[in-house]
Structure formats: structure tokens, C-alpha cells
Amino acid sequence: xxxxxDVTADDRSSPGPEGPExxxxxxxxxxxxxxxxxxxxxxxxxxxxxxxxxxxxxxxTQIRVERPPGxxxxxxxxxxxxxxxxxxxxxxxxxxxxxxxxxxxxIVEEFLAPDEAYFAExxxxxxxxxxxxxxxxxxxxxxxxxxxxxxxxxxxxxxxTKDLPEExxxxxxxxxxxxxxxxxxxxxxxxxxxxxxxxxxMTDAHVLRPVSGVERVVDAAVLVxxxxxDQFENRLERLAEEHHERMRLRLMGPTAxxxxxGGV
Amino acid sequence: xxxxxxxxxxxxxYLERPAPSGLADVVEIILDKGIVIDAYIRVSLVGIELxxxxxxxxxxxxxxYLRFAEATNRLDLLEQGGGKPLDEFIGxxxxxGAGRKVKGAVSGAKKALTGGDDEDEDRERRPAKKSSSRxxxxx
Numbered sequence: 135x136x137x138x139x140d141v142t143a144d145d146r147s148s149p150g151p152e153g154p155e156x157x158x159x160x161x162x163x164x165x166x167x168x169x170x171x172x173x174x175x176x177x178x179x180x181x182x183x184x185x186x187x188x189x190x191x192x193x194x195t196q197i198r199v200e201r202p203p204g205x206x207x208x209x210x211x212x213x214x215x216x217x218x219x220x221x222x223x224x225x226x227x228x229x230x231x232x233x234x235x236x237x238x239x240x241i242v243e244e245f246l247a248p249d250e251a252y253f254a255e256x257x258x259x260x261x262x263x264x265x266x267x268x269x270x271x272x273x274x275x276x277x278x279x280x281x282x283x284x285x286x287x288x289x290x291x292x293x294x295t296k297d298l299p300e301e302x303x304x305x306x307x308x309x310x311x312x313x314x315x316x317x318x319x320x321x322x323x324x325x326x327x328x329x330x331x332x333x334x335x336m337t338d339a340h341v342l343r344p345v346s347g348v349e350r351v352v353d354a355a356v357l358v359x360x361x362x363x364d365q366f367e368n369r370l371e372r373l374a375e376e377h378h379e380r381m382r383l384r385l386m387g388p389t390a391x392x393x394x395x396g397g398v
Numbered sequence: 399x400x401x402x403x404x405x406x407x408x409x410x411x412y413l414e415r416p417a418p419s420g421l422a423d424v425v426e427i428i429l430d431k432g433i434v435i436d437a438y439i440r441v442s443l444v445g446i447e448l449x450x451x452x453x454x455x456x457x458x459x460x461x462x463y464l465r466f467a468e469a470t471n472r473l474d475l476l477e478q479g480g481g482k483p484l485d486e487f488i489g490x491x492x493x494x495g496a497g498r499k500v501k502g503a504v505s506g507a508k509k510a511l512t513g514g515d516d517e518d519e520d521r522e523r524r525p526a527k528k529s530s531s532r533x534x535x536x537x
Binding site: 162163206209210212213227228229230231233267274275278279281282288291292295296307308310311312314315318346348367370371373374375378382383384385386389392393395396 | 412413414415416417418421424425427428430431432433434460462463464465466467468469470471473474
């Protein structure tokens with residue numbers, strides 16, 4: 135990584151796109167002096183710049199604000215900037231999508247300066263750690279087969295409704311669905327607890343996201359210390375093998391610590 | 399989830415290591431996350447809110463149960479021991495056409511919003527742990 139244009143509040147030379155309606159879209163906060171990939175671009179392909187204030191720096195690109203950001207490509211661009219920063223060796227604190235500051239001075243004096251110490255502390259707490267996303271998903275066919283097999287009322291309702299047209303036996307269908315939903319939930323609770331017991335002790339923090347539907351078992355964002363990454367991944371690999379007949383395990387990341395931006 | 403599962407696989411290869419790809423994944427990852435600087439938000443996140451609402455609508459209704467029922471009826475269940483009459487399997491195959499329609503409609507609605515695929519239309523979203531959400535008056 136090479137250092138990109140690292141400017142301070144004094145640098146107001148960039149005129150940006152013509153017209154007055156421009157603003158700075160802020161992606162995140164990094165430690166002062168954190169290298170940013172030189173060719174990194176953000177929304178509307180705008181070149182990424184950093185604005186330093188004390189120990190921290192904001193990462194931003196200039197955008198036109200007549201058209202509010204929020205299109206799919208904008209979300210992808212936002213994610214890819216933060217992802218690129220997260221691949222480096224320095225922590226990055228994501229700012230929620232949609233933060234637009236009117237000008238460079240505002241970034242430094244009104245966004246960074248009042249919370250410089252707070253941001254520095256958060257970055258410190260994230261240093262040397264990465265966010266990963268861990269998911270477990272049932273093999274739908276397997277889990278539903280287990281349920282039909284083990285619960286006679288479900289098997290009965292299934293036999294009753296499955297060859298009828300969709301409009302028929304409405305009440306029975308709802309009842310069937312309710313029973314299956316409960317049965318899935320009961321299994322999910324047990325399986326999720328067992329998986330998490332194995333996985334969470336190796337993490338520094340975690341956020342469980344609610345899961346529902348037929349397939350999802352666990353959806354967790356975890357913060358893992360870099361020194362424990364191998365151990366963590368090996369454990370997951372072993373679990374994936376152990377459980378592969380009933381569920382699939384997925385590991386995504388590292389990503390920017392979106393779920394831990396408020397600290398650990 | 400629309401993910402590429404062809405990514406690096408470590409060790410035994412049972413653990414999937416997808417890279418987030420496509421809008422649905424990214425929305426799931428970034429939705430409601432990160433430090434908030436309310437004072438400066440000049441834009442409304444219309445697109446994101448729509449997605450959230452869309453995901454919640456699907457959750458709390460009889461439709462949810464119907465979808466479970468549909469999933470149960472659609473499948474050729476794995477036989478364990480006893481065995482079931484063959485005509486059940488034929489019935490299943492006939493049902494599956496109608497069953498997919500339901501799911502298709504839901505995915506379609508979501509697709510219209512995200513422009514991408516998503517099998518997670520039944521997933522409940524909630525704002526994750528809110529990070530610092532301090533408000534300051536605008537300059």
C-alpha cells in the first residue's frame with residue numbers, strides 16, 4: 135500500500151465537480167498516517183482522500199449531492215472502500231452509510247475534532263482484530279425430513295395437504311406451517327447453542343443477528359484477534375466437517391468492523 | 399445469499415469461504431452499521447429503509463407459516479427406515495411448481511428493490527447494536 139493524498143484542513147485547493155452542490159461522503163475513520171491505497175475510489179469513482187485531526191483521520195470522497203446517494207452502486211462502492219481499508223494492517227472505524235459533510239473544514243473541525251479522543255480510543259480497541267461473519271445453514275431437506283419423521287402430527291398434516299391445490303385445506307396448511315416452524319425453531323436453538331459454545335470462546339466480541347426461516351441456524355458477526363485467526367478457522371473447519379450432513383458452515387471476511395464500530 | 403462459493407477453501411474444505419458479492423450481501427453486511435453522525439446527514443436513505451421494511455413484512459404473518467408448510471410439502475423427503483409410498487414423491491414433484499411461485503413472488507419484490515438475487519427474504523432484520531448515536535446541532 136502506498137500513501138495517498140493525505141491532506142489536512144488547510145488544503146482546500148480541490149474545487150471538485152462544478153456547481154456548488156457538492157459534499158464529502160465519509161466512509162470511516164482511521165488512525166492518522168494510515169496508508170490508503172493510492173488508486174482507491176469511492177462513490178461516483180471519486181478519489182479517496184483523508185483528513186487528519188490529531189491522532190485520527192477521516193476517509194472521504196467528494197460527491198455531488200443533487201442526487202442523494204443510496205443507489206445499489208453507491209452501497210457497493212461504500213463497502214468496497216471500507217473493505218479495502220480493512221485489508222490493511224490498520225484498524226478502520228466505519229461510519230454509517232449516508233454521512234455527507236458539507237465541506238473539508240466541517241470534516242475536521244466538526245466531525246473529527248470534538249470526538250478525536252473517542253475515535254482514537256475506539257480504533258485502539260479494534261487494533262489487531264478483524265471482523266468475520268459466521269453462518270450456519272441447515273440442509274433444508276435433511277432438517278424437514280427429520281421433523282416429519284419425528285412428529286406424527288406433522289407427517290399427518292403433510293400427507294393431508296400436500297396433494298391438494300394451494301387454495302384447499304388452508305387451515306391445515308397454516309397449522310402444518312406453524313408446527314414445522316416451531317419444530318425448526320426448537321432444533322435451531324439447540325444446534326445454535328452447541329455451535330456457539332465451540333466458537334465464541336475464541337472471539338473477543340460477537341453480535342448475534344436474529345435468524346428465521348427454514349434454513350438459518352446461526353448468523354453471527356465476531357471479532358477475532360489476529361493471533362487467534364488460524365485457531366478460529368481451524369475450529370470452524372472441524373465443525374463444518376462434523377456437521378456437514380445436516381448443515382453448512384460459512385465464514386466471510388475479514389471485513390471492516392461494521393458490527394463493532396461502537397466499541398468492544 | 400448470493401455468494402461465490404468458489405473462493406479459497408482451507409483444510410478439509412467443508413467450511414465455505416464465500417466472498418460477499420452482489421448487493422444483497424452488502425446490504426446485509428452494512429445495514430444500520432457504523433458510527434452515526436446525524437448532524438451531517440443530508441440525504442435520506444430511502445433505498446435502505448425500503449429493504450428493511452420489505453424484510454420485516456415477510457416475517458410476522460400467516461404467510462410465514464404457509465411458507466414453512468410449502469417447504470415441507472415441496473420436498474422429496476429423505477427416507478429414513480420405514481419408507482413412504484412412491485406416489486408421495488410424485489405428488490411432491492407436481493407440487494413444487496406451484497410452491498416456487500410463492501417464493502418467486504417474494505424474491506421478485508426484493509429483487510425489484512435491490513436489483514439482485516436474495517434467498518434471504520425471510521430473514522428478519524433489526525438494527526444491530528447501535529453505535530454512538532450522538533446528535534449535535536448542525537453547523
